[in-house]
Amino acid sequence: MKELSGKQADILEFLRKFLEEKDYPPSIRDIQEGCGISSTSVVDYNLRKLEEKGHIRRDREISRGIELLGARGRRPRILEIPVLGSIAAGQPIPVPSSERWSNDSEETVAVTEDMVRGRENVFALRVKGTSMIEDLIDDGDIVFLEPARSASNGDRVAVWLKDRGEVTLKRFYHEGDRIRLQPANSTMEPIYTAPGNVEIQGRFISSFRPS
Amino acid sequence: MKELSGKQADILEFLRKFLEEKDYPPSIRDIQEGCGISSTSVVDYNLRKLEEKGHIRRDREISRGIELLGARGRRPRILEIPVLGSIAAGQPIPVPSSERWSNDSEETVAVTEDMVRGRENVFALRVKGTSMIEDLIDDGDIVFLEPARSASNGDRVAVWLKDRGEVTLKRFYHEGDRIRLQPANSTMEPIYTAPGNVEIQGRFISSFRPS
DNA sequence: AGTTCGTGCGAACATCCGTTCGGTGGGTGG
DNA sequence: CCACCCACCGAACGGATGTTCGCACGAACT
Structure with a gap:
């Protein structure tokens, strides 16, 4: 698994926090504001990276279609x-x-x-x-x-x-x-x-x- | 807690299933199709009822802003x-x-x-x-x-x-x-x-x- | 019959939101 | 210098989505 950039780590952390609090995933614009990113496209870009690296799964065309993978995200039965x-x-x-x-x-x-x-x-x-x-x-x-x-x-x-x-x-x-x-x-x-x-x-x- | 109608029980059940599978809440139209309901407004109506009765929490104006309350939904730490x-x-x-x-x-x-x-x-x-x-x-x-x-x-x-x-x-x-x-x-x-x-x-x- | 209330329907509206596209700047290698 | 790649930016497009409104139907009650 490749190293992830600072911004990507930020996003991942934000994802965890957001899910913890609200129990549903953030929208791209939620992430944008929450991480102080200037454009939604940058969020999208890094989200793709995170998906390539296996940290998340995305359902395209679906709002908030982000699923956090790994121990913290996958909720155990x-x-x-x-x-x-x-x-x-x-x-x-x-x-x-x-x-x-x-x-x-x-x-x-x-x-x-x-x-x-x-x-x-x-x-x-x-x-x-x-x-x-x-x-x-x-x-x-x-x-x-x-x-x-x-x-x-x-x-x-x-x-x-x-x-x-x-x-x-x-x-x-x-x-x-x-x-x-x-x-x-x-x-x-x-x-x-x-x-x-x-x-x-x-x-x-x-x-x-x-x- | 009041008794809930058949349709409301359906929706609640669908919510659980959907969350279990996708890890993010369904949209109103997802519920509509999943429960065979003819109009989104009916879903909205019953969702309000479910909220009144304390089964879910909704964040207004936010897509998929549904949080399942109670034992099955509230994820224990x-x-x-x-x-x-x-x-x-x-x-x-x-x-x-x-x-x-x-x-x-x-x-x-x-x-x-x-x-x-x-x-x-x-x-x-x-x-x-x-x-x-x-x-x-x-x-x-x-x-x-x-x-x-x-x-x-x-x-x-x-x-x-x-x-x-x-x-x-x-x-x-x-x-x-x-x-x-x-x-x-x-x-x-x-x-x-x-x-x-x-x-x-x-x-x-x-x-x-x-x- | 008339009224009220709970429930359901369909359509339209305004916004939310994912996606795309052209463009910028820095770094690297030829 | 130029080409190329990576990361980023801003704006716009179009589909997804929550909300609202008028209407209808049946049950319960007066």
Whole structure:
């Protein structure tokens, strides 16, 4: 990539600022004024240069048809993950699967899609307590889950215990005619229950520990 | 917030799609064609309604002066955190502080600013090994650090050990005339060294465990 | 029936805006 | 010196675009 002139760097910087502020690209004359350039043709000239050098993309004949390329311009896919509540504190959580959580005045966490790797309908829960401490999931962590109705042995899942009316995060084991829900905390006992009593809500994907 | 008519929902949906694709807002006539509306004035009319209802913001007299409000439109502050390398595997890492990491062909991780809470110049490292396992930092985790030259007792810091020429993530303790670098792994021994031999690179902020 | 209001239509207008073109000046190489 | 290229300038052209205005149609209400 060639070196760019002072004027071109100015324009690029102006583009970033403008986009940051207004959320739509500047017109050529906006750039002209913003960078103190005397003619629109000069802007056009340098814009072409910038396009040749791969910093921007232009849609000809279209007003404000400038797209900023590169890390700062290309907006990464952002997903707003709803934080549906807390888990392992004994509180029931609403079921996310088929629900439309459209008018969510609830809390959300924005993450980039690398964190959920293309999975669908991911939701998040705030972890209360240390029942999964040995799986390196601490109190206060945020766990990301994908909706699931079934699990394999050893999966970390959020399950609803019908008789208790609560949801908890545990490792899941199917043992003969019963289910073992194993906390990852040696001071805590596993929960044994009948398959009919558990309803799997989601499967663990990843976790984040805020500062 | 009032209910919006079918046409208004169409327009809103078209706005999202268009922005997603082109990275600049559509013109009124783009919307007209895209939504199969017969007149530009109808688009204008519904756009005004959408503005009243708080879904968009318009800059009058400006082409494509439409800003999408709300979760999907308002782009959260995204930070591209450079992943400078791995840590605790004994590899030296470049110092991030005053360097300009502008032409970073290196790997980056995009995160929302909640994850670093307004800190400056945050960088990230990929954790190799389990030396901090008891601090719930596992092999493969990504840790976020802020540049720092000093630390308080108990801080988790990335330090450069001059004599070994390597960087490691440990808990930091200043004990009299020596420094103790304590792994959070009972099978591993602390490192004792002279204050002059350690150079603190960064302080632990938060961590993320990919799936 | 008459009125009002929300919504839609089509056309015209004024401006915004990308593009083009002729021209200038400085630097470089023949 | 001349030719050539790069960067720049000013003006004008024409298409793109936001805005406005008169009108129409149906639903709700008096």
